[in-house]
Each structure stands twice: as structure tokens, then as C-alpha cells.
Amino acid sequence: MTNYPVNMDITPDVKAFFDEATWTISYVVKDPETKKCAVVDSVMDIDYAAGRITYDSADEIIKYIEDEGLELEWLIETHVHADHLSAAPYIQKKLGGKIGIGEHIKTVQDVFGKVFNEGTEFQRDGSQFDKLFQDGDEYMVGNMKCFAMHTPGHTPACMVHTMGNASFVGDTLFMPDGGSARADFPGGDAGILFDSIQKVLELPVDMRLFMCHDYGPNGRDIQWETTVGDEKTHNIHVGEGKTKEEFVKFRTERDAQLAMPRLIIPSLQVNMRAGEVPTDKDGNPMLKVPVNGL
Numbered sequence: 295m296t297n298y299p300v301n302m303d304i305t306p307d308v309k310a311f312f313d314e315a316t317w318t319i320s321y322v323v324k325d326p327e328t329k330k331c332a333v334v335d336s337v338m339d340i341d342y343a344a345g346r347i348t349y350d351s352a353d354e355i356i357k358y359i360e361d362e363g364l365e366l367e368w369l370i371e372t373h374v375h376a377d378h379l380s381a382a383p384y385i386q387k388k389l390g391g392k393i394g395i396g397e398h399i400k401t402v403q404d405v406f407g408k409v410f411n412e413g414t415e416f417q418r419d420g421s422q423f424d425k426l427f428q429d430g431d432e433y434m435v436g437n438m439k440c441f442a443m444h445t446p447g448h449t450p451a452c453m454v455h456t457m458g459n460a461s462f463v464g465d466t467l468f469m470p471d472g473g474s475a476r477a478d479f480p481g482g483d484a485g486i487l488f489d490s491i492q493k494v495l496e497l498p499v500d501m502r503l504f505m506c507h508d509y510g511p512n513g514r515d516i517q518w519e520t521t522v523g524d525e526k527t528h529n530i531h532v533g534e535g536k537t538k539e540e541f542v543k544f545r546t547e548r549d550a551q552l553a554m555p556r557l558i559i560p561s562l563q564v565n566m567r568a569g570e571v572p573t574d575k576d577g578n579p580m581l582k583v584p585v586n587g588l
């Protein structure tokens with residue numbers, strides 16, 4: 295394991311925003327010493343049937359940042375989401391900050407550039423983003439040193455971002471009673487996901503873990519925060535005693551039964567462009583539907 299610069303003495307303020315339409319949790323993370331903050335995994339609203347995009351969720355985050363008098367430094371994408379659209383560019387236009395994602399976005403762009411038959415004008419070098427993180431990369435939010443950890447498996451570009459004693463796990467893990475995310479998207483791999491989860495579980499047991507999604511399994515209320523210790527003991531897919539072989543078998547069988555996420559087609563087209571909606575040859579915002587392409 296790379297020697298990641300963990301610092302459990304810093305406790306950032308974490309404000310969560312739950313999006314009921316996509317079961318996504320977005321976060322504003324504030325450095326305890328300054329007014330600087332980061333946004334993790336924002337949501338842009340879409341009525342896909344109507345082809346209508348709106349910004350209520352993003353506006354709520356913007357209002358919070360403005361009301362608290364914060365300064366936005368980073369817009370972090372834990373990965374290319376397949377179930378919701380990122381609002382990072384919309385928020386960036388209002389508040390500034392740099393949009394960052396894992397460097398393996400290039401692989402994701404290559405795969406889905408083909409699926410959506412994008413022309414040569416669609417760059418597959420990650421240049422739509424301000425920062426491409428490599429494993430172990432460090433960055434600052436105010437005085438708080440943060441780092442990114444490459445955690446592929448769900449997708450090739452997945453990263454877990456740690457800010458003080460708070461880690462934003464994306465879709466590497468769900469709450470202990472939710473287990474783990476699917477690993478069957480192009481470039482996904484259940485065995486690699488298991489290994490990535492082990493990297494997360496090697497963080498200090500008191501590390502706070504913040505989920506990207508929660509679906510309230512068995513009718514419980516929505517939750518998004520747990521700890522490494524809790525996941526190690528209680529996670530139903532990877533907790534105490536679960537082997538890699540068991541995980542891969544279970545995950546593969548489960549994934550074969552899962553339907554495609556409702557918003558995968560618009561999400562990928564937008565999110566692989568750092569949250570920008572593609573345009574047609576006349577410059578109008580336009581989405582494609584590849585028939586039998588996924």
C-alpha cells in the first residue's frame with residue numbers, strides 16, 4: 295500500500311445533501327481552520343422523459359456555500375457516475391474551484407466514446423477536467439491536506455478522497471448493510487473492486503466514511519456515514535471473514551441480475567465531459583441513445 299498522508303487530527307465539517315431522485319449524497323467539506331471548502335459529487339437534475347435539465351439540487355449547495363461565507367476550491371468527482379449527472383461545471387461557473395477526477399477517466403472516455411460514437415472533437419485525454427488525480431496525489435482545501443487513492447473495480451477511474459478524518463468512498467463501498475456497488479460496467483471487475491475495498495479498510499478504524507449512495511435497505515432510514523471499523527466488522531459483502539473468492543462469486547451472480555441504471559445513458563454522456571451537456575453540430579444541447587449499444 296502506498297504510504298498515504300493520513301492525518302486523523304483534522305476534523306472537517308461535512309454537510310450532506312441527499313438527492314431523492316437518484317439516491318445520491320453530495321457533500322460540502324469545510325476545512326476547520328479556514329473558510330475554504332470542497333464539493334464532492336454534486337447532482338444536476340434531469341427529467342429524462344422530457345429531456346429537461348434543472349438545477350434545484352445544485353442551487354441548494356450553492357446557497358449553503360454562500361450563506362456560510364465559504365470559498366470553493368475543489369469540485370471532486372469520485373468517478374464517472376452512471377446514475378446521476380454531475381453539476382460540477384454549473385457550480386464552478388457560480389463559485390469557482392477546480393474540477394478533479396481520477397486520471398483513468400481517459401479509459402472511461404475511450405470506452406464510452408466508442409459506445410456513443412463520438413467524433414474526433416470529443417477528446418479522450420481528460421482535458422475537460424481541471425485536474426486528473428493519480429494514486430497518492432495530495433492537494434489542499436484551505437490548510438487541510440487531502441489525498442486521492444485509486445480504487446478501481448466499480449469503474450476504472452474510481453478514487454476515494456480523504457480530507458482529514460473523513461474519506462469519501464464513492465461507489466467502492468455502501469453502508470455495512472448495503473454492502474458494495476456493482477462491478478459489471480465496462481472496465482469494472484469484482485476482484486479488483488475487492489482489492490480496492492481492502493485499501494479503504496486499511497485506513498484507520500476511526501476514519502469516517504461518507505457514502506455516495508444509500509438505498510435504505512430493509513426499509514431503514516437513509517444513512518451515509520460510517521467508519522472503517524464498522525465496515526470491517528459488519529459489511530455484508532466484505533466484512534469479517536469474507537474471502538475474495540466468495541465476494542467475486544456473489545458480486546458476479548448479483549450483477550448479472552441487475553437492470554441498467556435508469557439514467558445511465560444521459561449520465562455517461564454528460565459525466566465523461568466533466569458535467570457538460572454535449573451539443574449537436576449547431577451547438578444545441580443534445581443527448582444520444584445508442585440502440586442495443588450497452
Ligand SMILES: [Fe+2]
Pocket residue numbers: 373374375376377448465475
Ligand atoms: Fe457509480
